[in-house]
Amino acid sequence: MKIKYTIICRLAAFIVALIVVGCRGEISSEDRKAASQGMKSQEVKKVNQADIFAAGLLRGRQIAEAAQLSLGKKLKETMLNEGVQEAIRYCNIQAYPLVDSLSKAYRASIKRVSLKLRNPDDAPDSLENVLLNAYQYSVDNDMALQDNIVSLNDKFLLYTKPILIGDPVCLICHGKKGSEVSDETFSLIKSLYPYDSATGYKMTDLRGMWSIRLSLKEIVNTIND
Template structure:
């Protein structure tokens, strides 16, 4: 190749690759996420059951965290009288917001409830320590999650412990006035008090599986060539 052709080739290459003539893609991270959402994914039945457990754990752990925080503030501010109305984490607005995202309906039940509306027959085989989860699919479109509620916070003894020892007589009078059929006292640390039960729909479970298993998009910047 002649020197003239070599110089011409180098000149054209330099002109074609000038930085001011390179058009960079913008918002590549968003594009990558949206592209992942468009991918058709096959979700197997066992995947949906696994996602049901993930969703149930996420929702109930979130609600329990809110409950502990509010009870601590309520007891510190006004004792049992102030905290008694707070012991309904399934009704919190923040819990409801998460439940709507998951298309789930949570509730708390017990064989010895404070509120008789929460009475439920719970087999002893399903009321083991907190590591136990029960996940079922009663129909094609419905999934059910359940896990035990364990009294593992001493704050809860103020309302659910032994009357005369953990629960003062004055506080127990307040509890009986609000809940005349109360059966939720006499517990000790580590005992199972009841269960979280969450009903979920198939679309909600499938969407949660997709979100949990989606590949994390990493933006790869163009190397600096010049």
């Protein structure tokens, strides 16, 4: 009898334990959610400034490379197949939409800026101006050139990368007037860009920079993914 009683007791305890576990099981879906959110926010907290800057630098490099590739490829193709004049018209019409579509694809704001402008829309803002001048200083003093990432505010980072005259092809539209830039080419440029000051460049000169604004949230997501 005693034995039976003990067994029943154990059984009852087992059932109670099961119910408790079961209940826990039911609550746990919310618990789990809260826990995972807690864990996520902890993960986000664990990502430090250095991680964010490193990830931003990688992302910026990836975007600048894609932008440079697609603009450069189209430019060369057009020059080869349709000539310089058409390529200028192509740059005039297509450079912005192409960069804009890349901006959308990468959810970043992509710009080219310069101290000697062709398109007035590519004028630098005050921070870009400082960074461009810093790159120019490095070029003038034969110092190593490096891309950069800086914090804009608590929402955005700014990635910048110098653009050099790295290919003789550039000189056909940005080189010496009357020789490298033919009179015909120059008059078309002037008709499209009356205030153009983007000629007179030599090989390895600084032509401008990529300026890519990255969302901090996106960058943190790439780390947490």
